[in-house]
Amino acid sequence: MMTAKFSAAPFFISMLAGGLLVSCGTHPKKNAAQTQVTGPLIPVTRFSQAPYPRYKGVNMLSFAELQQLVKEPRPGGALEAKVHQLLNSPIISNEAYYQGKRPLRLRNEHQGEFLRVATWNVEKSLRMKEVTSALASESFFESLVNEKMAPKGSAAHTELLRERARLASADVIILQEMDIGISRSGYRDAARELAKALGMNYAFAPQQLEIDPVMLGLEPIAHGRGGEVRHQPDEARYKGLFGLAILSRYPIINAHSFQLKVQPYDWYAGEKAGTDVVEGMRRLATEIVFENQIVREMKIGGRVFFRVDLDVPGVPGNTLSVINNHLEIKARPRDREAQMAEILSYMRDIPNAVVMAGDHNSAHEDLSPTSITRVFSRTTSSSQTWLGVSMNLLMAAPVAVNSGRVLLNTAKNFHSPLAPHIPVLLPNKTRGLFNLIEEYRFADGGKFDFRGDKERSINGISAKLANANEKAIKGQTPTFSVQRPIGPIGRSRLDWIFVKVPPSAQGADDFDYRLAPHFGETLSGMIEGLTVRLSDHSPCVVDIPMQEPPGIE
DSSP: OOOHHHEEEEHHHHHHHHHHHGGGGOOOOGGGGGGGOSOEEOOOOOOOOOOOEEEEOOOOOOOOHHHHHHHHHHHHHHHHHHHHTTTTTEEEEEEHHHTOOOOOEETTTTTTEEEEEEEEEEEETTHHHHHHHHHHHHHHHHBBOOTTSOTSHHHHHHHHHHHHHHHHHSSEEEEEEEEEGGGTTTTTTTHHHHHHHHOEEEEEEEEEEEOOTTTTTOOOOETTTSSSOOOOOTTTTTTOOEEEEEESSOEEEEEEEEEEOOSOOOOOOHHHHHHOOOHHHHHHHHHHHHHHOOOOEEEOOOOOOEEEEEEESSSGGGGGEEEEEEEEESOOHHHHHHHHHHHHHTTTTSSEEEEEEEHHHHHHHSSOOOOOOHHHHHHHHOOHHHHHHHHOOOOSSHHHHHHHHHHHHHHHHOOOOOOOOOOBBBTTTTTHHHHHHHOOOOOOSSSOOOOOOOOTTTSSSSSSTTTTTTSSSBBBBEEEEEEEEEEEEEEEEEEEEEEEEEEGOOOSSSSSOOOOOEEEEEOOOHHHHHHHHOOOOOOOEEEEEESSSOOOO
């Protein structure tokens, strides 16, 4: 009897939360028609900042040097200097420009001429072969469509083709988790191959060197049927580079990348130490429940600042600066806030338009590695813990009350980092990250556009940030999902786009929309509507009108 009394309320409440919250993202996209591109599309041929670097490479490590780093991550001497140089230098390629490729200025009657910018975490480049083919060929993309979910001729099928066309037509594609020469992704140079297929220029910023002993063939792994097996990498092709990329139809003026000072997690020491019982149980539970494997990932390096300046005629100074973010996942919300503060500090003097986008890992939970000691520390230092203890002592039905509080906070924060932070009762530890970005001011007085208007958001919703990022009825539309989510559990909004409108592009008030974000959208169908899972993240895209939009009122 005691068990039934204490389990029924939480179970009912959790099921109610799942039923209510999952339904929130199923409404139609009211303003999708205003993103359709119509002709004629005119090539942009006059650029003011040539010549551009044709190709700038980096000095890769040999396989033997990578193996040496497994034993000693700080080897000193020439090798350590080589590693430092590699992890603080971008690759730049304007081959597409020098081969005669030119951007077509997108336009329609609603926005006039506009730029289109997308961001996508492609999950360790595991499906880059399919991603590349799907963006380069509509017919290949159609071959991946799940006909049970979206049969040919159906509205769902048409919607999938619209999403694919919106992503494939982007002028700038901002990418995270891009590999160069790693066995898991077929030793691809992911950025170079995608850029070549789409006729785009690109820059790549190395973040980390993948040196896990298993990947390098130095340690065996357990075989599924018992025993052990040793991976045999292709030593000539293994480069071990993991990083960020920015693809652009416009020529690249320059690029800068370097390791951040704020690094909440040491990917070498933290992973080499292995996991204790609690962390091991958490990883195993995640794999069992969601079918997402979490394994050891020993790496050298960390998160980076990555800026690329593009020559874009028609914007102030003919320059668009693009910032690609990938904040630390194994960290607390306040650690990611510190990383963002550092990134913003490097941007203050940028006088032109800015797009900052990427995977901000904006989860509410503390995702840093878990141990028995840390669980005790986190629990005993949490004001929520002591509130719960007090309720258990004072209330006749403590479990139901606490479950109700959990449900209320879950509903408030569901996919909504912008929900109010109410300490103890209804906390939202991610809100600080977004407050930091919203309150940030550039040296010229410019700021990131947090507006949301019914006429300029993809779903016709007026809410903060809705113009730049798709807003659902409750919270933001999720961009991340594990393999087997359970209702709302296993889904999060992690990926974001922020647009700075330079004051020189604005009038005397805040009602101008030239170079402001429009119709930010999460392209969920690109993941959920196909027979092949291209990534665990959905792409996001936004349009930026070059003038005051003529057909939006």
